Amino acid sequence: MIEASRFWRDPALPFVEARRVGDGRQACYGAHSHESFSIGVITGGRSTYRSGGQWCELAAGATVLMNPGVVHACNPIEGEVWSYLMLFVDMPWLRERGFVLPQATHSVSPALYGRLLDVFAGLFDDGREGREAMLAAFFADLPGYLDATPGARQAQHPRLDMAAAFIRAHRLDPLSLEDICAAAGLSRAYLIRAFRQRFGLTPHGYLVDQRVQHARAQLRQGRSIAEVALEAGFADQAHLQRAFKQHLATTPGHYRQG
Structure with a gap:
């Protein structure tokens, strides 16, 4: 039987990480985002998928794509068994290869699904040679698999984007809602309402998500959970544990071990 959840990493490929989930009922997510570009395939069952302001149901054979910073969630339908593979790729590595973030949030292309399974x-x-070249070739070819129709980009809202950028830049600071309002030039009531409509999270929820992403990056380097929890702005290790599991459907200890 496929393991419920396992992370894959290789020191030879430090810019990429993968996750294998054999029973998605044990890995349910709250709304969250990633700093990396994420792409994966549903290999069994069905799931709901929310990306930004869009929502749909997807089944085995579908590919999902998440751009950095986009709030999303993917969970099983009514407790059904489902499984998936996810790939997380650091943006600096992709930018060096001229990769342009796609507009599509998902695809049902059999060709893309098969190619990603091969990847x-x-x-x-571990014994295969040329794995970095294989990844580079895949991302060079990815635009050709995608239909530009699904997941069109959201309309731009400069002040809300400014608020989100301010939160990202100060995610380790003790931010208040007033700090964010002042930086973006928005009223408290408008910021709370409009921010959630655009990003799928309240400003506070977005801040917590950003702190979880920081903790994830630090744990990936092998740092202690307690140290990372305090650095990321959590009250203690237990506070990080609750937020980490809600956002990433795994515990900090399980993630750190890989």
Whole structure:
């Protein structure tokens, strides 16, 4: 039986991380985001998928794509068994190869699904040579698989984007809502209402998500959970544990171990 959840990393490929989930009922997510570009395939069952302001149901054979910072969630339908593979790729590595973030949030292309399964198989084969070249070729070819129709970009809202950027820049500081309002030039009532409509989280929820992402990056480097929790602005290790599990459907300890 496929393991309920396992993270994959390789020191030879420090810019990429993967997750294998054999029973998604044990890995349910709250709304969250990633600092990396994320792409994955549903390999069994069905799930709900929310990305930004869009929502749909997807089944085995579908590919999902999440751009950095986009709030999303993908969970099983009514407790059904479902499984998936996810790939998280650091943006600096992608930018060096001229990668342009796609507009599509999902695809049902069999060709893309099959190609991505081949990529996962190649990554998990520690003895395979040329794995970085394989990844580079995949991302160079990715635009050709995507239909530009699904997941069109949201309309721009400069002041809300400014508020989100301010939160990201100060995510380790003891931010107040007033600080964010002042930086973006928005009233408290408008910021709370409009921010959630645009990003899928309240300003506070977005701040917590950003702190979880910081903790994730630090744990990936092997740092202690207690130290990372305090640095990221959580009251203690237990506080980080609750937020981490809600946002990433795993515990800090399980993630750190890989």
